[in-house]
Amino acid sequence: MTGPSIRLARLRARLQESRKPGDDGGFNRRLLAPMVLGSVLNPINSSMIAVALVPVGTAFGAPPAETAWLVTALYLATAIGQPVIGRLVDGYGPRRLYLAGTALVGLSGLVGALAPSFGLLVVARVLLGIGTSAAYPAAMHLTRSEAERTGRSSPTGVLTALAVANQTVAVVGPTLGGLLIGLGGWRTIFVINVPLSLACLVLGAARLPVAPPRRKSGDRLDHAGIGLFAVLLLAAMLFVMKPSSALWYLPVLAVLAGVGFALRETRARSPFIDLRALARNRPLLATYLRQVLGYTATYAFLYGYTQWLEEGRGLSAATAGLALLPLSLSALAVSSLTGRNPAVRGKLVIGAAVQTAACAALLLAGSASPLTLLVAVGVLAGVPQGLIGLANQTALYHQADPAAIASAAGLLRTFMYLGAMAASAANAAFFPHGATTGGLHHLAxxxxxxxxLIFLLTLSDRSLGRMGRATTTGAAEGN
Known part of the structure; x- marks a missing residue:
């Protein structure tokens, strides 16, 4: 190197060292609006439907067992669609998948608004799940691309914005859904997706960069691997949601599809999910496991505790909702206050510790418990919700292969919904005849x-302690 080149390299190094961890200066802020708006389409539709199940059932004469498919259909479509579309984002770039996905959201809104039958309404929810699967992987891909462009390896402000936005709309979703239903009936919760879709399309077309495809010539999309993955996930989730000896064929089908998927992916030239690379990336596997465990607890608490407040404690639905409001507020506050701190291990350790305290507090709850105790339990439970999900998202950002960040992010969402399904199965197991206090204690x-388990996984993962201190981009930490 010549003298000027050496001086230039040293200057760049000093500039890099002077950047504070979590400083996102230089990130193209024009990308934030389409990224955030697109990523909230899924959680807002997941939460709004809660207040529409009863009026939909009344309109079509459908019992609760059937209306539950409006929730299940979205979960299943999203759990399968996120990694599939994430793989496409990695290969073709985020813009075209983002635009296609958000356009499908608008179409699903029209189908739901005009649906003459309950079956077509379920189809609308499937379309909605597939459409909303594009924005989050696209956002993670764009975040990684911007980090590489700006030289910042820890864009914690952007990751926090995504996490807080998703938590916020999940909180306000039921309220918004109730307001829309009050104004125009249950079909309005489908209609609202049309203007949201149009806003995403306009912002996406105007602001998302046009990038050349990353796929190499000769690479082919692994249709067989995607199909086997879909069968595996569909069969497993259907059985977990409603375990029964009469459905014995579902776990058998899941095992067969899993074996076929493993054989296919280890032999494919361009696998849908590179199982060999994933097996070598133990920190990323640990992150996926923490995601399942964390969201199993999150959804088990939301479903189980809410049901117990109404049935076991005897509160009205409105009072139970107010009792849970501090939970949502504490989760949002914790995410907002800690989000820009790039450290991951501390968030996970504290989250697991406070979750332990919240579970212990549930063991004290009873039919005569004062409302102050019930609210305090909710506040405690909100802390791990605000820490664990955000920490796992940050960990994945550093652990995943940068070239496959979108598909890795999609899998993270898949594991989140696996946690939701596991929580639903746990609530059914512990509340077989209603939400009793004894069942709540077993759930706790x-x-x-x-x-x-989250605590042990965190302590054993030494790579977590290095996150937030790296000054180079492009390398995946923890591999």
């Missing part, structure tokens, strides 16, 4: 075991 012990 179940959640306590998950918190202990």
């Amino acid at each position: 012990l179940f959640m306590l075991g998950g918190a202990a």
Whole structure:
């Protein structure tokens, strides 16, 4: 190197060292609006439907067992669609998948608004799940691309914005859904997706960069691997949601599809999910496991505790909702206050510890418990919700292969919904004849075991301690 070149390299090094961890200066802020708006389409539709199940059932004469498919259909479509579309984002770039996905959201809104039958309404929810699967992988891909462009390896402000936005709309979703239903009936929660879709299309077309495809000539999309993955996930999730000896064929089908998927992916030239690379990336596998455990506890608490407040404690639905409001507020506050701190291990350790305390507090709850105790339990439970999901998202950003960040992010969402399905199965197991106090205590012990596992996984993962200190981009930490 010549003298000027050496001086230039040293100047760049000093500039890099002077950047504070989590400083996102230089990130193209024009990307934030389409990224955030697109990523909230899924959680807002997941939460709004909660207040529409009863009026939809009344309109079509459908019992609760059937209206539950409006929730299940979205979960299944999203759990399968996120990694599939993430793989496409990695290969073709985020812009075209983002635009196609958000256009599908608008189409699903029209189908739902005009649906003459309950079956077509379920189809609308499937389309909605597939359409909303594009924005989050696209956002993670754009975040990684911007980090490479600006030389910042820890864009924690952007990651925090995504996490807080998703938590916020999940909180306000039921309220917004109730307001829309009050104004125009249950079909309005489908209609609202049309203007949201149009806003995403306009912002995406105007602001998302046009990038050349990353796929190499000769690479082919692994249709067989995607199909086997879909069968595996569909069969497993259907059985977990409603375990029954009469459905014995579902776990058998899941095992067969899993074996076929493993054989296919280890032999494919361009696999849908590179299982060999994933097996070597133990920190990323640990992150996926923490995601399942964390969201199993999150959804088990939301579903189980809410049901117990109404049935076991005797609160009205409105009072139970107010009792849970501090939970959502504490989760949002914790995410907002800690989000820009790039450290991951501390968030996970504290989250697991507070989750343990919340589970222990549930063991004290009873039919005569004062409302102050019930609110305090909710506040405690909100802390791990605000820490664990955000920490896992940050960990994945550093651990995943940069060239496959979108598909890795899609899998993270898949594991989140696996946690939701596991929570639903746990609530059914512990509340077989209603939400009793004894069932709540058993559910608390179940959640306590998950918190202990998160704690142990965090302590054993040494790579977590290095996150936030790296000054170079492009390398995946923890590999």
